[in-house]
Amino acid sequence: MAYTEEELKKELETKEYEYGFYTDIESDTFPNGLNEEIVIAISKKKEEPEWMTLWRLESFKIWKEMVEPEWANVKYKKPDFQAISYYSAPNKKPKYDSLDEVDPELLDTFKKLGISLDEQKKLAGVAVDIVMDSVSVATTFKKTLAEKGIIFCSISEAIKEHSELVKKYIGSVVPQKDNFYAALNSAVFSDGSFCYIPKGVRCPMELSTYFRINQAGTGQFERTLVIADEGSYVSYLEGCTAPSRDENQLHAAVVELIALDDAEIKYSTVQNWFPGNKEGKGGVFNFVTKRGLCEKNAKISWTQVETGSAVTWKYPSCILKGDNSIGEFYSIAVTNNYQQADTGTKMIHLGKNTKSTIISKGISAGKSQNSYRGLVQVNSRADNARNFSQCDSLLMGNECGAHTFPYIEVKNKTAQIEHEATTSKIGEDQIFYCNQRGINTEKAIALIVNGFSKEVLNKLPMEFAVEAQKLLEISLEGSVG
Amino acid sequence: MLKINNLHARVEDKEILKGINLTVNAGEVHAIMGPNGSGKSTLAAVIAGKEEFEVTEGEVFLEGENLEDTSPEDRAHKGIFLSFQYPVEIPGVSVTNFMKTAINESRKAKGLEDMPAKDMLKLIREKSEMLEIDRKFLSRSLNEGFSGGEKKRNEIFQMAMLEPKLAILDETDSGLDIDALRIVANGVNKLKSKDNAVIVITHYQRLLEYIVPDFVHVLHNGKIVKSGTKDLALELEEKGYDWLKQETVI
Numbered sequence: 001m002a003y004t005e006e007e008l009k010k011e012l013e014t015k016e017y018e019y020g021f022y023t024d025i026e027s028d029t030f031p032n033g034l035n036e037e038i039v040i041a042i043s044k045k046k047e048e049p050e051w052m053t054l055w056r057l058e059s060f061k062i063w064k065e066m067v068e069p070e071w072a073n074v075k076y077k078k079p080d081f082q083a084i085s086y087y088s089a090p091n092k093k094p095k096y097d098s099l100d101e102v103d104p105e106l107l108d109t110f111k112k113l114g115i116s117l118d119e120q121k122k123l124a125g126v127a128v129d130i131v132m133d134s135v136s137v138a139t140t141f142k143k144t145l146a147e148k149g150i151i152f153c154s155i156s157e158a159i160k161e162h163s164e165l166v167k168k169y170i171g172s173v174v175p176q177k178d179n180f181y182a183a184l185n186s187a188v189f190s191d192g193s194f195c196y197i198p199k200g201v202r203c204p205m206e207l208s209t210y211f212r213i214n215q216a217g218t219g220q221f222e223r224t225l226v227i228a229d230e231g232s233y234v235s236y237l238e239g240c241t242a243p244s245r246d247e248n249q250l251h252a253a254v255v256e257l258i259a260l261d262d263a264e265i266k267y268s269t270v271q272n273w274f275p276g277n278k279e280g281k282g283g284v285f286n287f288v289t290k291r292g293l294c295e296k297n298a299k300i301s302w303t304q305v306e307t308g309s310a311v312t313w314k315y316p317s318c319i320l321k322g323d324n325s326i327g328e329f330y331s332i333a334v335t336n337n338y339q340q341a342d343t344g345t346k347m348i349h350l351g352k353n354t355k356s357t358i359i360s361k362g363i364s365a366g367k368s369q370n371s372y373r374g375l376v377q378v379n380s381r382a383d384n385a386r387n388f389s390q391c392d393s394l395l396m397g398n399e400c401g402a403h404t405f406p407y408i409e410v411k412n413k414t415a416q417i418e419h420e421a422t423t424s425k426i427g428e429d430q431i432f433y434c435n436q437r438g439i440n441t442e443k444a445i446a447l448i449v450n451g452f453s454k455e456v457l458n459k460l461p462m463e464f465a466v467e468a469q470k471l472l473e474i475s476l477e478g479s480v481g
Numbered sequence: 482m483l484k485i486n487n488l489h490a491r492v493e494d495k496e497i498l499k500g501i502n503l504t505v506n507a508g509e510v511h512a513i514m515g516p517n518g519s520g521k522s523t524l525a526a527v528i529a530g531k532e533e534f535e536v537t538e539g540e541v542f543l544e545g546e547n548l549e550d551t552s553p554e555d556r557a558h559k560g561i562f563l564s565f566q567y568p569v570e571i572p573g574v575s576v577t578n579f580m581k582t583a584i585n586e587s588r589k590a591k592g593l594e595d596m597p598a599k600d601m602l603k604l605i606r607e608k609s610e611m612l613e614i615d616r617k618f619l620s621r622s623l624n625e626g627f628s629g630g631e632k633k634r635n636e637i638f639q640m641a642m643l644e645p646k647l648a649i650l651d652e653t654d655s656g657l658d659i660d661a662l663r664i665v666a667n668g669v670n671k672l673k674s675k676d677n678a679v680i681v682i683t684h685y686q687r688l689l690e691y692i693v694p695d696f697v698h699v700l701h702n703g704k705i706v707k708s709g710t711k712d713l714a715l716e717l718e719e720k721g722y723d724w725l726k727q728e729t730v731i
Contacts (some may be wrong), residue, residue: 428533433569435553436529436562437583437639438590447582451573451622 030087036060039187042087046156049163059176059186066180072342073371073403076285076311079250086188086221150203150234151196155223158194165196169227173256173293173319181252181287181313189223189254197232197263206461207236222253228263228298235266237464250285251309257292257300261322264299265292268460269316270468272475273308280338280367283310290314296322296351303459305468306333306343307475315373317346320354320382327356330456332468334449334475335368335400344374344405349385349415358389361453364400365476371403378415385415393423394452396445396476446473482507482678483528483647488539490527497523499703500539505647508675512689512714513682515700516722521682522566524700525651529563530556543647557583558590560646560677564636564653571623576635577605579623580642587643608641612668629656637668644672649680654688666691686718699725 030038039060043053068078145152151162158166176186197203228234238255251273259265267290276283286309292300302316318327329345347356356376364370370393378385393402404421426448434444449472450457457465483505490498497520505511515521527534528541530553541548543559551559571579585595596604609616612634624632633653640648650669654662669692673679681692689697689711697713698705699722706725707713717725 427569430569430571432531432533432553433565433571434583436557436565437579437643438554438557438587439583440552440554440586443582443586447574447579448571451571454573 030085032085033082034060034084034086034188038086042188042190045087046159048156048159051163051167052159055171055176056187059183060188062177063180063183063187066177066183068180072313072373073369073405074311074313074340074342076340079285081184084250087190144204148201148204149198150201151194152207153194155189155192155194155225158225162194162196165227166194166225169256169258170223170225171256173258173291174254174289179289182254182289185221185223185252185254185289189221192223192225192253194224195226195234195236197228197234199229200231201229202232203234206464207234220251222251224253224255225258226256226265226267227258228260228265230260231262232260233264235268235461237268237270237461239270239272249283251287253286253288253290255288255290255316257290259292259294259298259300259325261296261298263295264301266301267292267303267316268464269302269304269306270464270471271304271306271308271312272471274310275308275337275339276310278337280310283339284308285311286314287311288314290316291319291346292317292327293319294322294325294327294351294354297324298322299326299328301326301328301330301459302345303330303456304332304343305456305460305471306331306341307471309341310339312339312341312343314341314343315345317348318356319348319350320356320385321350322354323351324353325351326354329356329358329360329374330459331359332361332363332453332456332472333370333372334363334472335365335370336475337366337368339366339368341369342371342373344372346375347377347387349376349378349382349387352381352383352385354382354385356385356387358387358391359455360389360391361456362391362393362402363396363449363452363472363476364393364402365396367399369401369403371405373405373407375407375409376417377408378410378412378417380411382412383414385412387415387417389417389419391419391421392452393421394449395423395425442473442477445476449473449476482509482544483680484542484545485528486540486542488524488527488541489537490523490534491537492523492534496537497534497703498527501700501703501705503698503705505678505680507646507678509696510673510679510681510692510694512694512697512711513680513700514684514697514714514717517684519700520703521700522651525563525649525680525682528556528647528649529553529561554586555590557643557645558587562640562643562645562648564633564640564648564650566651566653566655568624568627568632568636570625570627572625574623576619576621576623576638580605580639583639583643604642608638611641611671612638613664614638630658630661633657634661634665637665641668641672644677646677647680648672648677649682651682652684653681654683654685662688663691686714689714701725 030041036057039056040053043056174182176183226236257265257267273284273286294300300318304316306312316329320327327347333341333343335341344360345358358374360372362370362372372391376387391404395402402423406419408417410417426445430448431441431444435441450469453472457468460468485501485503488498488501501524513521523534527536530551548556581601588596609619614634633656653665657665669679681688681694694711697709697711699707
């Protein structure tokens with residue numbers, strides 16, 4: 001068919017729409033779609049140095065060539081990446097004037113979790129006109145950290161203020177080309193956190209309170225970088241037990257941890273994004289890449305409680321590069337209604353005498369599907385590597401599924417690998433036994449589930465464990481008819 | 482205390498209880514005996530309100546109140562306790578935690594606050610000493626890896642903690658050696674008062690030497706075919722159940 005002038009004109013028109021728009025740096029939300037200009041605009045908006053802009057562009061180039069992975073045991077309608085707006089300024093304007101305007105269901109959940117009124121307001125986006133306790137907490141907090149030389153700020157701030165550190169480590173554990181979502185995140189990440197613990201410093205507090213209060217509004221492409229310098233220690237808490245009602249359906253975060261010689265990082269997550277309604281409509285797609293690198297004698301411990309999101313795709317992993325390094329993964333993943341989770345870990349043993357432990361607890365209810373997927377890899381140099389894995393699944397009802405996909409690749413004869421797996425069902429007999437002691441069915445399930453998850457809950461910082469326990473109860477409410 | 486009128490119950494299509502009549506007054510101990518499959522455990526489960534069984538006819542009254550629409554947990558709150566023949570395991574939940582939850586749920590149903598930790602500890606100490614239970618035992622996961630005897634002793638410990646009005650002991654003697662049997666029986670005897678009642682379900686006379694019943698009933702084919710005093714138990718021990726079976730065959 002001949003290429004007519006009309007067609008050419010038409011094509012130019014659309015091209016103009018596609019590429020030729022005028023990026024208004026002052027505006028708070030970018031138009032939908034993703035291209036180089038958008039990537040540049042994000043970087044500019046955040047006043048980033050040139051190397052960062054180039055890094056983002058390189059990531060974008062890589063991403064364009066990649067396809068979405070399909071190997072996970074989840075089914076969903078793929079997002080249209082051109083129908084998303086990739087930048088939205090943090091919403092400073094309160095959404096509501098008072099708590100009375102907030103969805104009562106949300107408030108009910110806050111109440112059950114025992115979240116203070118002030119914090120409820122903050123989390124729900126209600127205007128706060130008094131000086132919140134938490135603000136002053138955050139300030140004292142920052143001061144204490146600064147005295148120890150600890151840097152704890154947003155990644156945007158770090159890119160500007162601590163450029164050398166970021167430049168050195170960003171993408172060093174999760175390279176841009178690692179996977180589809182990591183590449184996308186590298187190109188367009190909105191914000192996130194940065195943490196640096198200097199040599200020999202033990203972070204005096206859980207990096208939690210601050211984070212929880214400031215977490216609202218970090219956006220859908222979060223980027224976190226934690227660096228523990230030689231001999232340092234930090235316990236980091238991410239997420240929030242409070243339900244997150246986010247309008248963005250796709251979340252693709254990247255977390256990189258670097259534990260240098262003799263350092264230890266404890267990273268705990270509670271994820272409670274909107275899981276969709278009872279009919280399986282809506283809900284967040286959570287495609288996260290989390291990985292840590294352990295140098296000599298270093299230790300990284302991942303603990304996660306995953307109760308939210310419609311689809312979860314997440315494998316917090318450890319690269320045990322240094323000799324005598326240790327990796328741990330403790331996970332509780334709860335799925336209810338139509339939720340799907342494909343989660344687990346990778347333990348890559350490179351150094352000698354490296355050790356890893358995996359404890360995974362999957363709880364499925366309703367019509368949900370819950371998969372554990374894990375890889376234990378022992379490379380040829382890794383003499384005397386040891387791994388212990390335990391994967392337990394708990395089923396509730398007859399319509400849900402639990403799946404385990406353990407991969408073990410061993411290239412060194414001295415390795416010791418253990419794998420244990422169990423699947424059990426909450427039985428009517430267990431429920432009746434509890435009922436007979438005066439414990440109603442809802443409470444009985446909570447008790448059984450908490451007992452099942454205890455080994456992992458025990459790994460969470462104390463105050464968080466109590467909240468997480470309540471969260472498990474809430475997530476499974478109404479799961480037995 | 483407990484009054485059962487013409488109780489019929491079935492599971493799926495199988496009728497198991499075929500017209501039970503039984504009255505238990507406060508301060509009494511009743512023993513229910515009978516061969517395997519006669520419906521003893523079903524009767525216990527139906528009194529406790531297990532939903533698997535469908536009551537097709539008749540009523541169960543506790544202190545004059547019809548329990549027809551009462552859930553198992555509400556029956557427990559009203560003072561019914563069942564010592565299970567096969568207590569279930571709940572991994573990761575300690576005996577202490579389980580009891581704490583049970584007691585506080587009952588208190589909640591009565592509009593009371595949670596029991597203060599101090600009182601709870603005192604209660605646990607008192608009851609575990611009475612039943613000669615090692616305190617370490619209480620931090621173990623409920624019934625997980627317990628021996629048969631430990632499971633039964635734990636049931637009686639729970640009974641002691643919950644102080645029920647009506648306790649039904651379903652084959653509590655099975656799996657117990659003679660020492661454990663004595664401890665368990667002593668525990669039950671100590672808990673007995675003029676305000677509560679006990680129903681002991683058993684195959685054998687052995688337990689009844691320690692927990693002496695005021696009345697003995699023989700259950701056969703879903704009906705109480707004979708009632709009497711503790712002498713009836715001795716007679717059964719001697720003659721077995723066959724003579725009763727023959728007597729009642731129509």
